[in-house]
Amino acid sequence: MTRAVAQDRYLNQEFGLIADFDGPIADVSERYYRVYHECLDQIQSDETSVRRFSKSEFWALKRARVPERTIGERSGLTPEQAQKFAALRRQLVHSQPYLKYDQLIPGAIAALERAQEAGIELTLMTMRRERELAEALSRFDVGRFFPPERRYCMGDDAVKTADTQDKPRLMARAMTELPSYETLWMVGDTEADAIAAASQDIHFIGVLSGIRDRPSLAAHKPQQIVNTLSDAIDFLLTSSLAPRS
Structure with missing residues (x-):
C-alpha cells in the first residue's frame, strides 16, 4: 500500500501515538558517556588502575542493564569506590551541564512530520522534568x-521513585485526559515504557535507538521491535492501517 493511501485511511480514524523522548527522539549516549568519564575522574585515586571503556563498550553495558556499580568495578574501581561512582552518576547524569550533549536521533524529525501529515495525534511522555523537557524541545525544534496539553513529564519539584513506577502513573493520568482513540500505540526504548503501555492495554513498539538492547525489550513482549522511530512510523503506516480483506 502506498503512503498516500495510508494517510487517507488515517484521516478517517482516531489514531494516537504516545512517544517517549529519550531514545526514540533524543540520543543521550554522549551525555551518559561524558558523565561516566567525569565520575571516574572524581572517584579514582592515585592507587587505582582505571581501565576506561570505549563509548561503544560503555553503551553496550548500559543497554544490557549492567548496574552502575558493576560498570565502575569493571573499570577498575574498588567496591567502595564503585558505590561512590554510582551515587555521583545519579547526581550528575540529569544535571544541566550535561544535557547539552544530547543529540537528535537521525530521522526523528522526518518521522514526526510523516506521522503528523498522516493525521496521527502525537503525545509526548517522558521522565524528564519540565525545565529539562522545555529546553530540549526548543533546542531540537x-x-x-x-x-x-500533549506533553506528560515530571514536575520540576516532583519526587521521583523509579521509572517503572512513575511512568505508569503518568500514563494513568494521560488516559483520563487524552481523547478516547479508536487505536492507540506507544513507542519507547525501556522497560518503563513497556510497563506503562501494558498498564493501560496500549500496543507497544520498542525501539533499539535508545538505552535498552533487543533482549531487554523482548522480555516485555512488545508488539514490535524496530531500530528507530522512523521504522516505527513506517510500521504503523504500512501495517496497522493496511486494508484488511
Whole structure:
C-alpha cells in the first residue's frame, strides 16, 4: 500500500501515538558517556588502575542493564569506590551541564512530520522534568509536534521513585485526559515504557535507538521491535492501517 493511501485511511480514524523522548527522539549516549568519564575522574585515586571503556563498550553495558556499580568495578574501581561512582552518576547524569550533549536521533524529525501529515495525534511522555523537557524541545525544534496539553513529564519539584513506577502513573493520568482513540500505540526504548503501555492495554513498539538492547525489550513482549522511530512510523503506516480483506 502506498503512503498516500495510508494517510487517507488515517484521516478517517482516531489514531494516537504516545512517544517517549529519550531514545526514540533524543540520543543521550554522549551525555551518559561524558558523565561516566567525569565520575571516574572524581572517584579514582592515585592507587587505582582505571581501565576506561570505549563509548561503544560503555553503551553496550548500559543497554544490557549492567548496574552502575558493576560498570565502575569493571573499570577498575574498588567496591567502595564503585558505590561512590554510582551515587555521583545519579547526581550528575540529569544535571544541566550535561544535557547539552544530547543529540537528535537521525530521522526523528522526518518521522514526526510523516506521522503528523498522516493525521496521527502525537503525545509526548517522558521522565524528564519540565525545565529539562522545555529546553530540549526548543533546542531540537520538536515542540511544534507536541502541544502543551500533549506533553506528560515530571514536575520540576516532583519526587521521583523509579521509572517503572512513575511512568505508569503518568500514563494513568494521560488516559483520563487524552481523547478516547479508536487505536492507540506507544513507542519507547525501556522497560518503563513497556510497563506503562501494558498498564493501560496500549500496543507497544520498542525501539533499539535508545538505552535498552533487543533482549531487554523482548522480555516485555512488545508488539514490535524496530531500530528507530522512523521504522516505527513506517510500521504503523504500512501495517496497522493496511486494508484488511
